[in-house]
Structures are given as structure tokens and as C-alpha cells.
Amino acid sequence: MINPFAAARLPVVLQTEATECGLACLVMIARYYGHDIDLNSLRKTAAVSLKGASLKQVMTTAGSLHLSSRPLRVELDQLHKLHMPAILHWDLNHFIVLKKIKNGKVHFIDPGRGLRVMSLEKVSDHFSGVALELTPAADFNLLKDRLKPKLSDLWQKMIGLKRAAFQTLLLSLILQFIALASPFYLQLVVDRAINPNDPKILLVFLLGFGALAIIRAGAEAVRGWAILVYGNQMSFQMIGNIVRHLLRLPTSWFEKRHVGDIISRIGSARPIQEALTESVVAILLDGVMALFTLAIMVMYSPKLAALVFGMTALLAVLNLLLYPHLRRTEEEAIITKAIENTHVIESIRASTTIKLFGREAAREAAWRNLFADTINAQTTHGKYLVAQKFLETLLIGLQMVLAVYLGAQLILGESSFATIGMLFAFLGYQRHFTDSATRFLKEGIKFRLLSLHLDRLADIVYEQSEDAQEDSENAISNPAKKGDAGGNIDVDNVSFRYSDNDPFVLKNLDLHIKAGSLVAITGASGGGKTTLMKLLLGLYAPTSGSIKIDGQNLNEFGRANWRAHIGVVMQDDQLLSGTIADNISFFDPQVDLQKVYRAADAAQIHDEIVAIPMNYLSMVGDMGSVLSGGQKQRVLLARALYHDPKVLFLDEGTANLDVETEKKIADVLDDMKITRIVVAHRQELISRADHVFRIEKL
Template identity: 30%
Template sequence: MKNKVPYIEQMNESECGIACVAMISSYFGKHIDISDLRDLFGTSRDGLTLTVLSNLCDMLDLDSKAFMVNTEELKKLKFPVILHWDYQHFVVFEGYKRKKFHIVDPDRGRRKLKTDEIEKHFSGTILSVIPNNNFYKKKPKPLWRPYLSLLWKKPILLLSMLLLSIFLQSFVIISPLLTQYIVDRSTSKFSDFSFVTLLLAIGLSLISYISFNILRNEVSIKLFEYLDFKLSWKFFSHLLNVPYTFFQNRKSADLLYRFSNLRSIRNVLSSQFMKSLLDMILVITIFVYMFNKSPMLALLLMALTSLLALTIFSFRSRMNDLNRLEVFEDTKLYSFQSESIMGIHDIKSSGLEQTYSQKWKDMYNNFSTAFVNRERLIGIVTAISSSFNFFIPVFILLVGMQSVLNGIITLGELIAFQTISAYFLNTSNSLIMQIEAYYQLKVYLKRLQDVFNTPLEITEETKEKHIIQGEIEFQNVSFSFTQYGKNVINNASFHISAGEKVAIVGKSGSGKSTLANLILGIYPLKNGIILYDKKDISSLDKPTLRKQIGIVTQKPYLFNKSIFENIVANREGVTLDMVIEAAKIAEIHEEIMKLPLNYHTIISEQAKNFSGGQIQRISIARALVGNPKIIIFDEATNALDSITEKKIDDHLSKLNATRIIIAHRLSTIKNADRIIVMDDGEIVAQGKHEELITSNDYYISLYKHNNSLELLNI
């Protein structure tokens, strides 16, 4: 193998393909992040084909070609290739060495597999990738720079921390000097003056050391507090403002796990970074002092310390692989636990408690194995380090005694050298371990950078904060999740007048909900224009626009707060009277008033203390409390009985608002001013119910099918 393929972790389940392309590109010298490819190509919900990966390679000036090979032919390949794995995944084949196939899995990390294991997973298809004449090299982005920039914004705290630490570190030199002074004068009696002076000096040093330690601790706490807020706020704020597509392909538990990784970064920046800098200065200072006292002993100590550093660094690659595997297994376990608790009703109602318990046990065993393997390697490194720290001072003492006997240095100088060499070893070892820790933190940094490198949905550009009237127009709008993916919405054109009630119907998966998200501006357009009151949506301020739209989705989410807080949803200026009015329109007010705490009743996590119909009506009240100009219901009343739904519809008809209804229930769509019929992402018909039921075969089939279901439900 020429060299190792840089490992790049896929950040969601459908990004294995682009992660493999990023690894191959980085192997040849063009280091590129997944976020860059995501911006270039888009985010797929369903993964990518080899053809699409080949197109992506073209964008990166990489020539690619697909082949069918067997395992024997695979062994002979000289360059890394992309393997089709388990017919649903992609991995990079790094090379064949010592009767093992070296695989870099973007999901699990580096793996070494035997022939029978390869044959079990490898489909036989490879994508060969090599640079063409236009290919150019690109250095990787520095991971630490964005975080270090936070430190430079607090120069006074940094300078205070540095000066206090330097002063405290100076005691490392003062202590051996006092030792040398006392030992070298031990043959003659101290005068009373010298003895008292030394006692005062030691006492003053002790008081100074305690005082400056307390001061440095205060500065450290302030720096820690600043970084804790800045990092957490920066991450959370950025996360909330990335496009919605980012969340569609990532598990919420995984994102929460990344949030917890901020603590490790914060700890390093607030204390370890400064400590590393000071340790480096201290190592150099001590070495200069020791070299001045005994060049031979100083060089010998430096040689032994360098040998220790090289020994520890030789474990780095293996340590990084084990650290990545532990994070991977820990994340999987954390996600499984979170999903199990969230889905506890389905687990219990299906009698799957034992099945899930056994699954947890298997996943925990995988995590435990990864953890034990990493701890075992850490134990080996620690044992080597401790052994060096124990035996090197003895070795230095043995060699140093020869210098004393030869009259090169005094006994006091040797004891001082011996004392300070212990500081040198401890500081050097600390510095080495901190450097190792920085490398191990790269796993966390890359996972955080997946968020920070995702462009914000809302830029800093000045947008018009338009007060909408409710008119919407689509002009030849198309949308797909990736550049080469199939259009989910294809060439959609329609006009909705302000105050009009429009229903959107079609089979499941026909693009109805996607169309609603395009109206909200949640998805970026591939082609076409969306107009609000004749103004292009791209020129409008998205938050201002969305605040004027009330939407209830298929799966509305209620927060673990009071009913009042859920309806208000942190909007400013919303009064109890406004909440009550919205609840009356949603036909939920009377039921709320029957509760012991009325509007102050707490909704449990996942709203388990409310029925599906109550959840929908509280969500409707939340959508209406802001007096929206546009109301979007995406199957928002499918849990309600026909009578309650009719009452809500009558209330809504009195509002001065445009209504867009996505529904299957006939009573919901029949009285719409216009019905838009969708099939496979395309608008196949538009018109009133009376027109469509006599002229459009597809609508007629939908109507008959839904009518049969409604009759069955009566």
C-alpha cells in the first residue's frame, strides 16, 4: 500500500457514497470535506448509485469506471477503489496485506477482513477512481482554527492566565536552586541570619504560590465560563439555522451526543491549551538550565525523552482507530436507548421488551469491546511512560555520580539536576499526552464541523420583511434532493389567490408534503420561481415570511410545557385572550377548561397524556394564534371525527386567510375553491370537485378509493 487512505466518517446513513469519494480524493491529495460535497451535490435521503458517484467524481476531476471483479483480482489492485458492500453500502478498499483485506468503512472505520468475510459482503462491483490532468491538490482545513479564534477574543484573560502560569512555573526552578544552595553549604554551619532568611524566603514563596494559584483558578473559571457559553451558543444557534434537509438525514440522539462533545473541546481550550503552551516553554527553559549545568546529562535526558515520545507516538494510528470505533459504538448505543424510550408504547404493545433488551445487550457488548480495547492500549502506553519516568532519573543519577566523582559538578548541583530532571520528565510526558489528546479529539471536532460547515439557511444579506396578503404563485417549479436525483416535484405551476381555499390531493408519496415545504421555503428550488404577492421568495426574509404562515403537519410536536406555552410557542405579545380565541376556533377550549389546571396543564413528553385528536387541535390553535395570512393543513385533522372537523372548517372559513389543505377525507376537500391533483411529483389536474369528478380519470379513481375508505370508517 502506498499510504493509508484518510478516514472520513459519514455523518448520516445515506452519505456513505460521498464519504468514500471524499476519502479517495483526499488520498490523492485533494482534501475535501463531506460538507463541501454536500454543497456541490445536495443531500440525498435514499443514498446514491455508482452512476451518481461517477458523476460526483467528474466534478472533482477524478476519472472513474465501474468493473466486476472477484476477490483474487481485488488483491492485485495497486490503488484504493470503492466497493459496493452488502448491496446497500459503499466502502473503500485500501489494499491487501498479510493475508487481510484492508477496508475503510465510512460508517465503522478501518477493518481488516479475511477472504471469507469479504466474500460475504462484497457484491463484486468496484468503482476505480484515478486523478485526471485537471486534478489539483488541496490542503485540509485546519480543525482547531475556529475554536482557537474564540480564545483570541479575550486577550486580557489569556495574558493574565499566561503571566500567572509563568510565575507559578518559575517555582519549578526556584525549588532545585534552594536545594542546591542548602546541600552545598551543609558542611558549614548556617549563620542565624542565613537560616532566618531562608525560612522567610520559603514562607514568602509558599504564600505567593498559594495566592497566585487562587488568582489563576479565578481567571481559569472566567475563561471556562466564557468558552462554555460561546461554544454551546454557537453550536446550538448554528444548528437551529441550518436547512431543514440537514435534520432529515440525521438522528436527533446523534446530534445531542455531538452537543455533549463540546465539553471535551471546552476543557481543552480553557485549560489544556494553555497548559500545553506553558509546558512547551517550561521544557525548553529547563533544558537550557540543565544544559548549562551539564551538557552531557542534559543531552542524555533529551535523548531518552525523545525515545519515550517516539514510542508513544507509534501507537497514535491504532489509538485513533480505537477511539473512532468507541465513539461509533457509543453513538449507536445512545441512539438506540433514546429511540427505545421514545417508542416505548410500540415496544410494550407488541410485547418486544425482551427482544429490545437483547438488542441493547448486543450493542452494549460491542461498545464494551471497543472501550476495553482502547483502555487496554492506553494501559500499555501508560505502563511504558511510567517505566521511563521511574528508571530515567535512576539512570541519570548513576551517570551523574561519575561526574561528581570526576569533579565536573558538585553534589548539590547533581541533586538539583536530579530534582529538575524529574520536573522535565513529568512536563515532557504531560506535553506528549496532551498532543495525543489533541489528535484523539479530532474525532469529535470532525463531527462538530459537520454542523459548523453546513451553510446557514438564512444568510446575513438584507431581505425584504414583506407583510404578505396571501397570494401564492408557482412558476415551473422543480425540486430534487440531489443534483442528479429524480425530481420529487417536477415543473409545478399554479396560482392561489389571497383568501382562497385550495386542496391538494394524490396518492402517498406523490409530493404533496414536499409541495407544502416548498411553499414555506424550507427546500431550495432546483428550477422555477415561487412568488408571494408577485414578490420572489428568494428576496424575502424567511423568518418574517414563516411567522405569517400557520402550519399543522402530519405529526405535530408538542413540547413538555403547559398548554398555554405550547400554543404561544415563544411568540412575543401573545395574550391569554388570544390563546383562548385560537383554542375556540380549534374546538379544544372546552376540553382544556375541564382540566384541573386549564391552560396551565403540563403536556408530558411526546404528549402521552393527550389523545391524537387533542394534539392536532392544540397544534391548530398554535398555528392560528399568530393570525396568519396563510394556513397550511397537512393531514391536520385526520384524527378528528367528521363533526368536529366540520366545525373547525366553518370557523376557518370566516378568517381572512388563504387555506391550503392536504387531506384524503372527502368532506375536507369537496368544498375547496380549487383542487390540485398530484401524481408522482407532477400536477396532473386542477379544478373544482364537480369538474374533476366528471373529467379526470385519476381523480375519479382517488375519489372512489377514498370514498370507500370513508364509508368503511363510518
């Protein structure tokens, strides 16, 4: 049975992968109707390839969620007739969710950028005319099937957090109780020193409360230092764990994401670290101290205490009303900034290409548009922060004015307050209460906003690493020791496609490679040669069939163990920032220079390196170096040979070399008696092959 009140609002779900806008739209609509599913869970059952998803595939996935689909061809002036929320086809390569149309404005959620509002005239520039209505089917059920990231999943793995929190809490308690003495000091000075005109007692008060001020300053300094030290330690541990896990994720995970977005997600660890070292303590402490101070105010004057509490409660309600807007706009600001950063990084990396094609102005214009989106998103978020600050300042100011007015009336009426000093003390406690209460509210809102950062980090930390995806028990219980790999490889009836909705790239392949042989893989461009290499390297897992190393399944052999026996040069390999020696040894902390020289000599690059003024200490990197394209490729080959591999994979690994140099390298590799698997189009390597395996495009 469908609950018509299942969802009060259409949630905003932003895509994580570059091509999963369709899945994100389905998650939003499913949640709207009461099926509370998360994007990560849906992705596991309905993965989308790098090519994206068609409308038919979106409808198929919607059916798995028990949503009935109705595809329509719609004119712009008929959009308002759609059953909303509905999915619209956008820019011929994207899907969005239409939320509502009001006063000639179209309100929609773009999975790539968040909630947007656009005029009908502007929508016409993007809308392709295809829409998809989705409604709950007869067998639709209300489910809670969403994986919600927990903060405890992060702090349980960090050392020293409890100790840091305890020390910070203890020092904060000392500071708070010292601060509570200040209003009492005002009362004593006014009532016991000024009115009786007693300078001696005033001096005593001065010395006593002056000592407390010194203690407070010392405690504040120690507390600040503790937060700084432990905060940095927590940040080092947390971000270190995240990056460690990130580097062990499958290649396919990186292929579906933008670099700017990945960096932005890592940055989400900083607010969490600050929350664990500061916000948790502040929430606990300020909540307790607000109640304690409220109790003191009640003893002074229940009426004024009720006024102060009522105004603060109103502020809390208004903050809760602002929270959904703060969360949404902060997420949109983060996303737009990540998109802008990706554009800048890509432009920097492709700076030479941009210059050669004369596209500087076009790239600048595109960046300005993205930067404008970033500024607009930050401005929208800032608008709600300004509103929050305005309400806080207004209510606290009115609270103080009313408290002074009513307090003075109480003194004149000879009621609760017997002295002016008591009024001063109450106002001091009132200030302390409002400070604690507003800090509690701010930190509480900040703490709730952590769900945004947790959701962003979840895309990294909850993704299975390569080690977790393979049968690690077999790899551990029956490992092949380093050096035992003989180089025999069997590909048995292997098929592969990127997702269940994509056509097969490779189908029913059988390939048997003997140790020490040279196998050339040929075929038309786009036929799957590089995909086969990635399967052999363990970067992809076969959709069906098996790959065996010396008769042992690759998963059982272990991907990391397999890669310890191989050397690889891929088409898109990069040098990293460092010296040539660093790159050949791949930054081996115990580099063997003799092996570096030997590998460089085998790759026919040694003589050219020593001719450079700084020879092996010359700096290179991915953005530029002293090396030509052919020299760079030979350095990459030397890197592949440095660890004396049993199997060498070359994906067009000699394509940039002249025929004579390629022949010399081939002669050296023949003498090494190692297994060589090469993807090649040129005859120098193909003619030497013991077996040529041609892949026909499906």
C-alpha cells in the same frame, strides 16, 4: 502526471449524512491518489438524497474526480485480485473501502464506523459480490482542494478569550518560577545547613521557602478559579453559537442525520473549549519552562543534561508515532458511541410501539451489539493510551536511574558536581524539566487531536444557514413589513427533486392561490403533496421555477418574514415539554392568555382543556401527556392560530378528528377569512375548497 508516492496511507473518512457512504468512499480513494478533497466540498457538487446513491451514481461522481471506474462481479475467493483500494457493496445498502487482505483477514474502512478487520467467512455474510475498482484517469491531477477547519475561526468570535489566556499565563508563570526555587532550596539545605550543622540558617531557609509555598498555593487557587470561570464563559459562548447556528440550518440538513450524531458533534465543542483555556497556555508555558530548565541543567552538568534531553526527545518521537493511531481510534470511539446513543434515543421514543410488537428482546440485542462495538472501540483507543503511558513511565524512570547513577559517579570522580546538594538540585530540575516536557508533549498531542473535533464541528458551523442561502440583501433592502402580506401565492412552473441524481418529485407545477381562499391539495400517497407544502413554507427550495408571495419572490420576501405571517400544522408536528399554554403560545415570553384561550376555542379544544384539573397549566411533552391523539392535534392547530396568521397550512391537520369536530373547526376557519392551504383525503374540507389541486404521481 501521477505521483506514485502521493499518499503514504489510505485515510479514514467517516460519513456525516446517513446515506453518503459512497461519497465518503470516493473521498478516501481520491485522497489516497493525491486529490486532497473534503467530504463537505464533494457533497455540494454531488449531493446524495435520503434514498442513497446507486453504484452508477458513485461511478458518475468518480468520473467528476477524474477517476476511472471498473465495476466487477467478484467471488469471495477473488477479492485479493482486486486493485486496492477498491469499493465493495456491503449489506445490499452500503459501500465500504477494501484496504488489504492479509493472513486470511480482510482490512476495510466502513464510512459509518471506521477501520475494521474481519475474517473472510464473516465477510461473506455482508459482501454482495459487487466491487468497483478506481484508478486515476489520464487527466487526473494532484490537487489541494480540502477545506480545513481552523481553530481561529472559533476563538475570533468569542469575547474575553485573550484576557482569560493572559491572566492564566501570568499566574502560571508565577507558579513555574516559584517551582524552580524548590531544587535550589534542597541544595541550600544540604550544603549550607546540614553539612555545617547551622540550625539558624536552616530556620531562615524554612521561613523564606515556606513563604514561597504559601504564595504558590494562593496563585494555584487563583489560577484554578480563573480557568474555571473563563472556561465556563468560553463554553457558554462557543456552544451557544453552535446551537444558535444549528437551529437555523435547513430542514434537509436534519433529515439526513441521526440525532445521536448531532448531539455528539455538539459535544466536540468541549475539548476545544478546554484547549483554548488550558492547553494553549500549557503548551506555551511548558515549552518555555522546559527550555529554561534545560539551560539551568546544562550549567550544572552538560553531560547529564544531554542524557535527560536525549531520553525526552526519544519519548517525543514515540508519541508522534502513536498520534495517528490515537486520532483514528478516538474518532471511531466517538462514532460508535453516537450510533449507540441514536439507537437508545429511538428505542425510548418508540417504546410503546416496541412493546406492542413484542420486540423488546430484539431491540435489546441490537443495542448490546452496538454497545459492544462502543466498548471495543474505547478499548482499542485505551490500548494506545496505555502504551503511551507505559513508554512515558519507562523512559522517565530509566532517565532518573541513569541520572542518579551518573551524577553519583561525577561526585565520586570530583567532576562537575562539587557537592551532594548540587546533585539533589540537578535531580530536582531534571524532574521539573521532564514534567514540563511531558506536559508539553501531552498537550501538544491533545492539541493536534483537536483537528478531529474541528472536523466534526465543521459539519455544523460551515453549513450555510437558511438566511445565508437566500438573497438576504434583497430581503433587507426591500422587506415586506409584518402585517403587509395579503395571502396571495403564485407557484410558477415549479419542479423539485432531492438531488441531481434523483427523479423529479414535482414537475412544472403552476398554482395560483388568492388571498382568503381555501385550496385543497389531493393525490395518491407519496405523490409529493407534503413536498409541495414544504416548498410553499420555504423549507425546500425549488429545483426550478419560482414561488411568489404577493408578487414578491419568496427569497426576496425572506423565509423568516414569511413564517411570521403563517400558521402551520404538519403531519409530524410535536408538542414540546411544557404546559398546554406554553405549547399553544410556542413558549412566547410575553404570552397573551386571551389569545391562547381564543386560539384554543377556535380549535375546539378549550372546553376539554378547562375540564382537566390543571387546565392550561397541565404538563405535556413529546413522550407523553394527558391528551389523546385528537386533542393533541387540536392543540397543534391552536398553536398555528395563536399569532393570527394570514395564511394557514394544514397537512392532514384534522385527520385525527371526528367529522362533527372537523366541521366546526372548518366553520370557524371560514369566518376568519384567511388563506387556507390543506392537504386532505377526507371530503369535509375538500368539499368546501374554492379550488382543488390534484397532484399525480410521476
